[in-house]
Structure formats: C-alpha cells, structure tokens
Amino acid sequence: MSAAYAIPEMLPQLRTDLLNVLIVDDERAIRDGCREVAEQMGFNTWTAENATVAYRCLESHGIDIVVLDMKLPGASGQEVLQTVRQRRPETLVIVVTAYATVPSAVNAMKAGAFEYLTKPFHLEELRLLLQRAGREVKLAAESRNLRELVKSQTGSGILVGRSPEMEKLNRIVHKVAHSNHPVLILGESGTGKELVARQIHFSGPHRDKPFIPVDCGSLVPTLIESELFGYVKRAFTGAMRAKEGLLQLAEGGTVFLDEIGELPFDLQAKLLRALQEKEIRPVGGTKRVPIKVRIVAATNRDLEEAVRQGTFRKDLYFRLNVVNLRIPPLRERRSDIPVLAGHFLERMRQASGVERSFSDEALKLMMSYDWPGNVRELENCVDRIGALTSGPVVHVADLPTQLQSFSQRHHGGLSAQESVVSIAEMERQAIYRALDKTGGDKLQAAKLLGIGKTTLYRKLKEYGQSESGGEL
Numbered sequence: 001m002s003a004a005y006a007i008p009e010m011l012p013q014l015r016t017d018l019l020n021v022l023i024v025d026d027e028r029a030i031r032d033g034c035r036e037v038a039e040q041m042g043f044n045t046w047t048a049e050n051a052t053v054a055y056r057c058l059e060s061h062g063i064d065i066v067v068l069d070m071k072l073p074g075a076s077g078q079e080v081l082q083t084v085r086q087r088r089p090e091t092l093v094i095v096v097t098a099y100a101t102v103p104s105a106v107n108a109m110k111a112g113a114f115e116y117l118t119k120p121f122h123l124e125e126l127r128l129l130l131q132r133a134g135r136e137v138k139l140a141a142e143s144r145n146l147r148e149l150v151k152s153q154t155g156s157g158i159l160v161g162r163s164p165e166m167e168k169l170n171r172i173v174h175k176v177a178h179s180n181h182p183v184l185i186l187g188e189s190g191t192g193k194e195l196v197a198r199q200i201h202f203s204g205p206h207r208d209k210p211f212i213p214v215d216c217g218s219l220v221p222t223l224i225e226s227e228l229f230g231y232v233k234r235a236f237t238g239a240m241r242a243k244e245g246l247l248q249l250a251e252g253g254t255v256f257l258d259e260i261g262e263l264p265f266d267l268q269a270k271l272l273r274a275l276q277e278k279e280i281r282p283v284g285g286t287k288r289v290p291i292k293v294r295i296v297a298a299t300n301r302d303l304e305e306a307v308r309q310g311t312f313r314k315d316l317y318f319r320l321n322v323v324n325l326r327i328p329p330l331r332e333r334r335s336d337i338p339v340l341a342g343h344f345l346e347r348m349r350q351a352s353g354v355e356r357s358f359s360d361e362a363l364k365l366m367m368s369y370d371w372p373g374n375v376r377e378l379e380n381c382v383d384r385i386g387a388l389t390s391g392p393v394v395h396v397a398d399l400p401t402q403l404q405s406f407s408q409r410h411h412g413g414l415s416a417q418e419s420v421v422s423i424a425e426m427e428r429q430a431i432y433r434a435l436d437k438t439g440g441d442k443l444q445a446a447k448l449l450g451i452g453k454t455t456l457y458r459k460l461k462e463y464g465q466s467e468s469g470g471e472l
Contacts, residue, residue: 018042018043018044019043019044019064019065019134019137019138020043020044020045020046020061020062020063020064020065021038021043021044021045021046021063021064021065021066021067021130022045022046022047022048022054022057022058022061022063022065022066022067023035023038023045023046023047023048023067024047024048024049024050024051024054024066024067024068024069024072024077024080025047025049025067025068025069025072025096026049026050026069026071026072026073027069028049030069030096031047031049032047033123034047034067034126035047037123037126037127037130038067038130041127041130041131041134043065043130043134044061046061046063050072050073050074050075051072051074051075051079051080051083052074054066054068054080055080055083058084058087058088058091059087063088063091064090064091064092064134064137065091065092065093065094065114065130065133065134065137066084066091066092066093066094067094067096067126067130068080068081068084068093068094068095068096068113069095069096069097070095070096070097070104070108071097071098077095077097077104077108078104078107078108078111081093081095081108081111081112081113082111085111085112089112090137090140092114092133092136092137093108093112093113093114094113094114094115094116094117094126094129094130094133095108095109095113095115095116095117096116096117096118096119096121097116097117097118097119098118098119114133114136115129115132115133115440117129122460122461124460125460128432128435128440129440132436132439132440135360139357139359139360159173159192159195159196159199160336160339160340160343161333161336161339161340162335162336162339163333163335163336165328165332165333166333166336169196169325169327172323172325173196173199173200173203173325174203176200176323176325177199177200177201177203177204178204178205179323180294181322181323182275182294182295182296182297182319182320182321182322182323183197183200183295183296183297183322183323183324183325184260184297184298184299184303184320184321184322184323184324184325185197185296185297185298185299185325185326185327186298186299186300186303186324186325186326186327187298187300187326187327187328187329188300188327188329188374189300189373189374189376190373190374190375190376190377191327191328191329191330191374191375192327192374192375192376193258193298193300193327194213194256194258194298196298196325196327197211197213197254197256197258197296197298198211198256200254200296201253201254201256201294201296206252206253206254206294209250209251209252209253209254210249210250210251210252210253210254211250211253211254211256212246212249212250212253212254212255212256213256213258214227214228214246214255214256214257214258215258215259216257216258216259216260216261216262216263217258217259217262218259221264221267224263224264224267225267225270225283226243226245226283227245227246228245228246228247228255228267228271228274228280229245229247229270229274229280229281229282229283230242230243230244230245230246230248230280230282230283230289231243231245231282231283231284231285232282232283232284232285234284235282235283235284235285236283236284239284242282244282245280245282247274247280247291247293248280248289248291250293251291251292251293252292252293253293253294254293254294254295254296255293255294255295255296256296256297256298257295257296257297257298258297258298259298259299259300259301260297260298260299260303260320261299261300261301261303261306261312262299262301265311265312265313268312268313268316269313269316271316272313272315272316272319274291275295275319276319278290278291278292279291295320297320303317303321304317329371329374330370330371330374330375330378331370331371334367337363337366337367337371337378338358338363338366338367340375340378340379341358341363341366341378341382342358344378344379344382344383345357345358345382345386348382348383348386352386354386355392356385356386356389356391356392356393356394357392357393357394358393358394359393359394359395359396361395361396362394362395362396362398362399365396365399365403365406365407366378366381366399366403368406368410369403369406381399381400381403384400385398385399427459428459430449431445431449431456431459431460434448434449442456442457442460
C-alpha cells in the first residue's frame with residue numbers, strides 16, 4: 001500500500017474499507033514524511049508534487065482527505081483548494097502554509113478548508129489533524145447513509161430498522177398484511193406494537209377502511225363492553241340514543257385491541273363469541289348485528305402464563321394467536337439504535353429545518369444503554385435533544401440525565417484491571433483529550449487545561465520528538 005501515484009498493479013492491494021489521503025507538496029521530504037504518518041495510521045495514501053498530478057489523483061481514487069501545501073509550482077494552493085471544493089465538496093482539505101503567510105491559511109479556512117498547519121510542524125500535529133479529519137469523514141458518510149436510509153424507509157411501507165430481527169419482522173408483516181387472520185403482537189412497553197399493527201393494516205388491501213385502536217387497559221370495565229359492542233337507546237341510565245360499537249364501525253377494516261391481557265374475564269367470552277360467529281349483540285339489545293372486521297391484538301404480558309393461572313381464556317388465546325409476532329426490545333437489536341435516532345432527527349429536521357447529527361461518543365453511549373422504555377424512550381430522548389440543544393452536533397453532555405448517570409456508573413472510574421500510570425502519562429493523556437474535545441484548537445485546549453499556550457506547545461514538541469521522530 002505504497003504512496004506511489006497511479007501504479008495500476010498496486011491498486012488491487014488497496015483496502016477499500018480505508019480512507020484515501022492525498023499529500024500535495026513540491027518538497028519530496030515533506031511528502032515522504034507525511035505519507036509515512038498517514039500509512040502508519042491506516043490510510044490509503046498518494047502523493048503529488050503539483051496541481052496537475054493532484055487533479056488526476058483526485059478524480060481517479062476518490063480522495064477523502066487532502067494535505068495541501070499553499071505554495072505550489074504553477075497553480076496556487078488557493079486555486080487547488082477551490083478546485084477540490086468544486087469537484088469533491090465532501091473531501092476535507094488540510095492546508096499547509098509558512099508561518100509568515102498565516103493570513104493565507106485564514107483565507108483558505110474561509111474558502112472551506114478543514115484546518116491548517118504552519119511550517120515547520122511536528123508530525124504529531126499532522127497525526128492529530130488526520131485523526132480528526134478521518135473521524136469527520138466517517139461521521140459525514142454515516143450521516144449521509146443514515147439520511148438516505150431514513151428517506152428510503154419513511155413512507156415506504158416498512159418499519160424503521162435494519163437489524164436481522166427487524167428484517168424478519170418486516171417480511172412477516174408484509175405476508176400477514178394480505179390476509180384476514182387475527183394477529184397477536186407481543187412485546188415490552190414502548191417497542192412499537194401499535195406501529196406494527198398500523199403497518200399491517202395500511203400495507204394490506206383494506207388500507208382505505210378504518211383502523212380503530214382500543215386501549216383495553218385504560219378503559220374502565222363497564223365502558224369496554226359498550227365501546228366494543230355498542231348499545232341501544234335506554235340500555236342504561238344516560239343512554240339517550242343508540243350507539244354503534246367499534247367492532248361495527250370498523251366495517252371492512254381493523255380493530256387494534258391494545259393490552260388485550262387487561263380485558264376483563266367475562267368480556268373475553270363475549271369477544272370470543274363475536275369473533276367466532278362474526279356478529280355482535282349491542283348492550284341492552286336483542287338483535288344480533290353482523291360484523292366484518294379484522295382483529296389485531298397486542299400485549300406486554302405473558303398470555304400463556306395468564307392462561308395457566310386462569311386469568312385469560314385458553315380458547316380466546318388460541319383464537320387470537322393465529323399469527324404471532326414478537327417485537328424484540330431495543331437492547332436486543334442495538335444496531336437499530338443509530339438508525340432510529342437518525343430517523344427521529346430527520347423527522348425533526350423536516351419540521352424545523354435544523355439539521356443535527358450525533359457525535360461518535362454520544363452514539364456509543366446510546367448503543368451501550370439498555371433503553372428500558374424501548375423505542376418510546378429513545379424517541380423522547382431525541383425530542384428532548386431537539387428542544388434543548390442548539391448546536392449542530394449532539395454530544396454526550398446533551399443527552400438526558402439517565403444516560404449520563406448510566407455513563408458515570410459504568411464508565412466513570414478506573415477498573416480493577418487498569419494499571420497505574422505515571423503523572424507524566426496522565427498529563428499527556430489529558431492534553432490529547434483536551435485537544436480532541438476542542439477540535440484541535442490549541443488556545444482553547446490550553447484554557448481548558450489551565451496552562452499557557454506556550455507550555456502546551458512545548459509539551460506537544462516533547463511528545464512529537466519522542467513519538468514521531470522530529471518535525472517537518
């Protein structure tokens with residue numbers, strides 16, 4: 001994986017999963033030094049001594065990061081920067097300039113450069129910038145892919161998620177949507193059982209018919225019967241007129257019985273009879289009314305255990321359990337967490353016009369958290385972020401309290417296996433963490449550490465001499 005430019009026989013050896021870096025400088029020693037650093041970091045690397053070679057390489061190899069000297073023979077670095085921004089706007093450019101021409105670097109930053117280095121620079125400075133740029137490129141690519149995935153899934157008739165569990169669920173939903181069999185959806189609270197029920201209904205041939213949700217756990221027992229079956233005039237005190245039940249109003253459509261496990265035992269028998277006979281008798285009435293409706297039920301309870309305990313009818317359980325769908329909790333499909341979070345961010349962007357993305361650290365924390373409230377809790381988390389966060393990037397500090405408390409409990413201290421490090425090593429790690437936190441801004445990093453900028457530069461020079469072998 002050498003840096004030699006455009007040698008065809010070497011291309012098959014290149015790692016397609018690695019980022020591509022182009023070093024553009026007319027001094028061979030600098031090109032070779034920068035190339036060595038980039039290759040040690042795991043980049044595919046090319047070099048170019050002038051703008052012409054740089055342009056050919058840019059077009060041929062899908063360059064992700066350019067390290068560009070502002071003083072080149074022929075075309076100026078400023079012209080090369082503009083060309084790169086026009087041809088590949090997603091490519092990040094790190095400009096290199098002499099100390100006496102720092103204003104040109106500032107102009108380059110205004111023109112879209114990612115960051116700049118002033119000659120002479122330490123190899124460790126380049127290493128830090130390449131590290132930052134690599135993270136930015138990967139994060140931007142993930143954000144683009146996520147937006148495309150969200151756009152392709154929004155309104156396309158599939159549930160959001162790309163884990164094997166969700167792919168299997170989508171396949172089953174597509175199949176059962178075109179039948180009229182009862183469906184029983186099982187899953188913890190917040191997993192999206194009603195969303196699956198709606199997907200079954202609106203993906204099927206009766207999507208233009210009513211979809212009526214009924215929460216069996218929130219209605220008092222005396223009201224559930226009249227809601228489901230309706231009642232005749234004067235059936236009870238206050239019944240001044242007849243009312244059709246939901247099983248009748250949903251003619252040709254779907255009634256979603258959420259928390260079916262909470263349905264009173266005596267009403268279970270009446271529901272079973274209605275499903276078997278395909279007719280209902282309104283409360284207080286004597287005539288039976290035919291119904292044509294599909295039942296989709298859901299519960300977070302173990303209905304088999306409820307049958308054994310005698311709190312749920314065995315015959316109704318078998319009638320409802322013709323097709324059984326289980327929605328896995330979020331902790332069992334962690335790969336869907338960034339997809340769902342991106343979906344909720346995209347929905348907020350469409351509503352507010354504000355585009356946001358998650359930092360790597362925030363996503364790692366979100367994927368390690370168990371989400372006891374499942375998708376509903378994740379959605380509320382993102383809604384809170386939208387209400388309280390103003391910046392374009394969501395960091396760990398922007399996440400809700402329960403996630404930060406989880407992070408402190410599980411990642412807040414040294415484990416028993418961690419070895420004791422020297423004070424000098426702790427100091428070095430603190431400096432690098434501060435630089436990473438401030439995006440490489442040395443002045444802000446020095447303020448964060450409580451030291452002078454001169455001290456910070458001296459420390460970085462010490463690390464550069466000991467670790468990277470000198471300066472360029």
